[in-house]
Every structure is written in structure tokens, then in C-alpha cells.
Amino acid sequence: MNTIDPSSPAAGQRGPVEHGVRDQIVDAARAHFSRFGYGKTTVADLAKAIGFSKAYIYKFFDSKQAIGQAICTQCLDAVLAGGEAGATEGRSATDKLRRYFNGIIATSAELFFEDKMLYDIAAHAAEERWPSVIAYLERAEERLKEIILLGRETGEFERKTPIDETCDAILLVMQSFMNPLMLKHNLEGLPQAPAKVINLVLRSLAP
Numbered sequence: 001m002n003t004i005d006p007s008s009p010a011a012g013q014r015g016p017v018e019h020g021v022r023d024q025i026v027d028a029a030r031a032h033f034s035r036f037g038y039g040k041t042t043v044a045d046l047a048k049a050i051g052f053s054k055a056y057i058y059k060f061f062d063s064k065q066a067i068g069q070a071i072c073t074q075c076l077d078a079v080l081a082g083g084e085a086g087a088t089e090g091r092s093a094t095d096k097l098r099r100y101f102n103g104i105i106a107t108s109a110e111l112f113f114e115d116k117m118l119y120d121i122a123a124h125a126a127e128e129r130w131p132s133v134i135a136y137l138e139r140a141e142e143r144l145k146e147i148i149l150l151g152r153e154t155g156e157f158e159r160k161t162p163i164d165e166t167c168d169a170i171l172l173v174m175q176s177f178m179n180p181l182m183l184k185h186n187l188e189g190l191p192q193a194p195a196k197v198i199n200l201v202l203r204s205l206a207p
Helices: 020-036 043-050 064-089 093-114 116-128 131-154 163-178 180-189 192-205
Strands: none
Touching (some): 020 064, 064 093, 064 116, 093 116, 093 131, 116 131, 131 163, 163 192, 180 192
16 A cells, blocks of 8 residues: 655655754754644744744745644654554464554553643644545554454454455544544543453454
8 A cells, every 4th residue: 555655745845854954843843832832833933933034944844734744753653663562562463453552542642642732733633634644544554454364364353354344444443542633532441442442343353
């Protein structure tokens, strides 16, 4: 499956990807967003805080959203890493699936709700379907598909339902805990609530 590279021009970033100024802008933006909020900050505010001109910032990012996407991508990479770490520890496909989603949910809760700035950006990203979010969901589905296929090979999971339909359905029911806009309303139920949903998913996958 093709993914959208959040560092590509389509994501609003310009100039050399590894340029140190880009990192400086992102770091300063994180600090500024954390203090004033993503929604209330403009590129002019960032330029003033960093000591750059707006025109200079626009050499590296074509909008505030592009800067937010760079931050969002860092966070979503960490979320997927949490899920991957869990899946790697699993001994069976069933265990891998359970640990995969537990890792994603635990990392999301820790990142997005211990830092209001990150939640603010993640909420904007989820609501507006930023390229970084689409890429995250595609990568999450790819890894899930690998786990489902493993379970079918080992006889743990049923094989009749088309694999794409199975993965789409699982991701749909897990959105309550993967989407920051929805996870916000389910924090008090962690970790028991997602465990119940995962158990239901696993029962539906039984051969």
C-alpha cells in the first residue's frame, strides 16, 4: 500500500529535508504551541518568537499546518513504535494483536494527554485528516494485516472474510481508542475498555 510521506512537498515542507534550520523551527514551534496553543498561534507569532522573518520560515514550510504536521509525524511515529514493540513481544498472532493495540493505545494516551500541546495538534490533524494521519493509518493497517495473515497461517484466525474487510472492520472498532478526538472521552476506561473490545475482536476472528 502506498503511503504519503509527511516530509514530502505534498505535506507542505520545503527546502533541504535535513537542514538544521528546519529542526530549529519545529523545536521553537513546539515550545510556542505548548504555551499558547496551536489554534491561537500564527506563522507571524512563530517568526517573532524565533527571531526569523515570515518569509524565511516560508522557505522551509508553506504553512503553520506544515509545521504542525512535522510535529504530528514525530508523535505518530512514536505511537506506531509503541504498537510495534508490543507486537514484537507477542508469541502468537493472538498475543501480537492484543499487544499491538495495547501499545498503540498506551503510547497515545501518554503522549497526547500528558502534553496538551501535542493533543491540540493531534486533534486538529485527526479532524482535518492531515497527510500525516492518513500515512499513520495506512501503516497501522499494514502491520495489522501482517498479524492477521500470520494468524490465518497458524490456524488461529478464520480465513473466509476478505483480509481487507477484516482489517478495515478492526480499525473501525478500535477508533474509539486510536483517534485522539475519541480517546479523550475514553481515558477513564483505560485499560479495561479497550481490552474488552480487543477480546471481542479476537472472538470474531476465531475459526
